[in-house]
Structure formats: structure tokens, C-alpha cells
Amino acid sequence: MPxxxxxxxxxxxxxxxxxxxxxxxVRAYFTDGRRVSFLLERRIxxxxxxxxxxxxxxxxxxxxxxxxxxxxxxxxxSGGVYFCPSYMVGSGRQFDEPGFLRKLDEIEGYIVSDxxxxxxxxxxxxxxxxxxxxxxxxxxGAGTKISRARALGLLR
Numbered sequence: 791m792p793x794x795x796x797x798x799x800x801x802x803x804x805x806x807x808x809x810x811x812x813x814x815x816v817r818a819y820f821t822d823g824r825r826v827s828f829l830l831e832r833r834i835x836x837x838x839x840x841x842x843x844x845x846x847x848x849x850x851x852x853x854x855x856x857x858x859x860x861x862x863x864x865x866x867x868s869g870g871v872y873f874c875p876s877y878m879v880g881s882g883r884q885f886d887e888p889g890f891l892r893k894l895d896e897i898e899g900y901i902v903s904d905x906x907x908x909x910x911x912x913x914x915x916x917x918x919x920x921x922x923x924x925x926x927x928x929x930x931g932a933g934t935k936i937s938r939a940r941a942l943g944l945l946r
Contacts, residue, residue: 794904794912798833802909820908823865831863834901834913850875851897859898866904866942872935873900873921885933890925894918902945906938914945 800820806813820826831852835843839855851860864871872879874890899917924930924944931937936944 795915796838796913798830798837798903798911798913800909805909817908821867821905823867823869823905826905826908827863827865830865830903830905830911834861834863834903838901838913838915850893853901855898860896862893862897862900864900864902866902866906866938868906868938870931870935870937871902871941872933873925873930874934878933879935890934894922902941904942916945 802813802816805816831843835841835853839853841853841855843853844851852863853861874885875893878885897918900921901913901915903911903913905911929944
């Protein structure tokens with residue numbers, strides 16, 4: 791596995807106790823990228839980049855670091871990870887290259903977390919130039935979605 795920039799950790803047994811649900815339910819929740827992203831964004835904003843959340847959920851980025859730079863947060867799940875804007879992902883939605891490239895112009899990069907490793911979630915800070923290089927070298931899949939194995943391989 792590639793060396794991460796850091797790791798965010800939780801006490802799964804304490805969470806189970808406090809939330810009053812089983813450890814398996816806690817693990818299921820925290821390995822679902824859609825669900826855990828709410829908490830990951832906050833921990834990364836406050837602990838990692840020493841910044842703040844985007845002013846709204848509709849912003850074209852997730853975080854602003856202490857230097858005022860904008861970042862996107864993504865989760866590597868069993869289903870993979872994508873780098874295009876969220877509005878291009880889902881049923882009936884499609885990839886739009888100009889929109890993807892505009893997104894890259896406005897952000898500093900991505901902070902990608904491997905939620906499959908919960909309760910110790912490693913993360914990588916990836917500059918936008920790296921993602922653009924992957925895209926230009928055809929290393930990202932259709933719509934910029936790649937498998938978990940490919941993502942971890944690229945992070946090496």
C-alpha cells in the first residue's frame with residue numbers, strides 16, 4: 791500500500807457504545823463513502839488543513855485550507871473513487887470534460903481517504919497537477935472513475 795500523508799483514527803468500540811449500535815453497523819456506516827464524507831470533510835478541514843468547510847454544500851469544493859486554497863475530499867471505497875465534480879456522478883448524469891477541467895482550475899487538489907481501512911483511515915493529499923497528469927495519460931477511467939486497486943496503484 792502507498793505511504794499516506796496521514797491517518798484519521800476512531801475508537802470503533804467506543805463509537806459502538808456511544809451510538810448504541812453494534813460494531814458491524816458502525817463499520818458498515820463508516821465504509822460507505824456517501825455517509826462518512828460528512829465527518830471526513832470536517833476532520834480533514836479542522837485537523838489536516840487547519841481550515842474550514844466550504845460556505846455551502848453547493849460550492850464547487852469541499853474545504854478551504856489555512857492559506858485560502860480550495861480542496862475536494864474523496865473516498866476510496868470498494869467501488870473505487872472518482873475525480874469529476876459530484877454533479878456528474880449518478881444515474882442519468884454524464885461526464886463533461888470542460889466541467890471537469892474547470893473544476894481542476896478552481897481547486898488546489900484532492901484529499902483522498904481509503905475508507906475501507908476504517909477505523910484507521912489513511913489519506914493522501916494529491917495536487918491537481920497530478921490528477922490532470924493521470925487524466926491526460928489516460929490513467930483515469932471513463933468519467934474519471936477508477937477502481938480501488940487502480941487508485942492505490944496510482945498513489946504509489
